[in-house]
Amino acid sequence: MSQWMVSHVPPWLLLLLMVTCTAGIAVVAQTVVRRRFPNLRGEEHNDVIKFAFGVVGFVFAFFIGFVVTAMWGQISHADDLVRTEGTAGAQLARDSHIFDQPDRDRIRQALLEYEQAAITEWDEVNEGRSFPEADRALDRLYAAYENVQASTDAQKTLLASSFSNLNDASKNRAERVLQARTDTGPPWSLWAVIFVTSGLLLGCAIIYGVEKATNHYAMVAIIGTLVGAQLFLVVELSHPYVGAVSTVPEPLHHVVRVLQDSTT
Numbered sequence: 001m002s003q004w005m006v007s008h009v010p011p012w013l014l015l016l017l018m019v020t021c022t023a024g025i026a027v028v029a030q031t032v033v034r035r036r037f038p039n040l041r042g043e044e045h046n047d048v049i050k051f052a053f054g055v056v057g058f059v060f061a062f063f064i065g066f067v068v069t070a071m072w073g074q075i076s077h078a079d080d081l082v083r084t085e086g087t088a089g090a091q092l093a094r095d096s097h098i099f100d101q102p103d104r105d106r107i108r109q110a111l112l113e114y115e116q117a118a119i120t121e122w123d124e125v126n127e128g129r130s131f132p133e134a135d136r137a138l139d140r141l142y143a144a145y146e147n148v149q150a151s152t153d154a155q156k157t158l159l160a161s162s163f164s165n166l167n168d169a170s171k172n173r174a175e176r177v178l179q180a181r182t183d184t185g186p187p188w189s190l191w192a193v194i195f196v197t198s199g200l201l202l203g204c205a206i207i208y209g210v211e212k213a214t215n216h217y218a219m220v221a222i223i224g225t226l227v228g229a230q231l232f233l234v235v236e237l238s239h240p241y242v243g244a245v246s247t248v249p250e251p252l253h254h255v256v257r258v259l260q261d262s263t264t
Contacts, residue, residue: 095162
């Protein structure tokens with residue numbers, strides 16, 4: 001569900017909806033509580049709520065901070081994979097100049113086909129579909145290097161390093177695809193804790209004994225907005241390859257540009 005929302009709903013609209021819904025539900029609940037339980041007043045009542053408010057607020061802030069940090073680490077790891085894959089591809093393109101022209105042309109053509117297939121695969125995998133053409137393009141790229149006839153020491157050295165870079169690109173692409181295919185977002189247990197702590201925080205604000213209704217509504221609306229914004233952040237960070245703050249295939253596009261520039 002969260003992946004569908006991040007994929008199909010613009011970030012600004014998703015933020016607006018989540019903040020509006022959270023704050024709106026909290027204000028409606030507050031209205032019901034103030035009308036049905038007008039006696040929720042007094043210093044003793046507020047002393048208890050203050051203590052609960054402080055504890056719940058601290059736990060909420062700590063837990064959300066922990067979740068956001070962990071999810072940002074996922075996105076950073078995904079960025080590292082794509083950068084390494086792109087860097088290896090760019091190095092393959094630059095090193096290919098050392099080979100004789102037939103080998104060089106064959107390698108660059110195979111590398112270009114692979115990078116274009118990998119870019120197409122990016123969206124396909126994020127939609128839950130496979131793209132076998134990327135595997136076939138990678139096989140053809142390996143075959144292009146295996147057929148190289150290295151005749152000089154420089155060619156032999158760069159051929160060995162090219163195989164190393166090719167293995168790095170293949171390994172990082174495999175990990176990237178596997179991560180994207182198995183990405184289901186946070187487990188239900190994590191969402192349960194998020195909703196429970198969010199509900200407790202809003203509940204403490206709703207039953208807090210504030211005499212002036214205007215001040216009370218403002219307080220609940222502010223806390224509801226804060227909770228909604230935090231939930232939006234968790235949803236956006238839940239999927240490292242989808243959404244406004246996800247990693248992007250720009251390193252793969254860079255390799256394509258390097259290859260195309262070298263032929264002009």
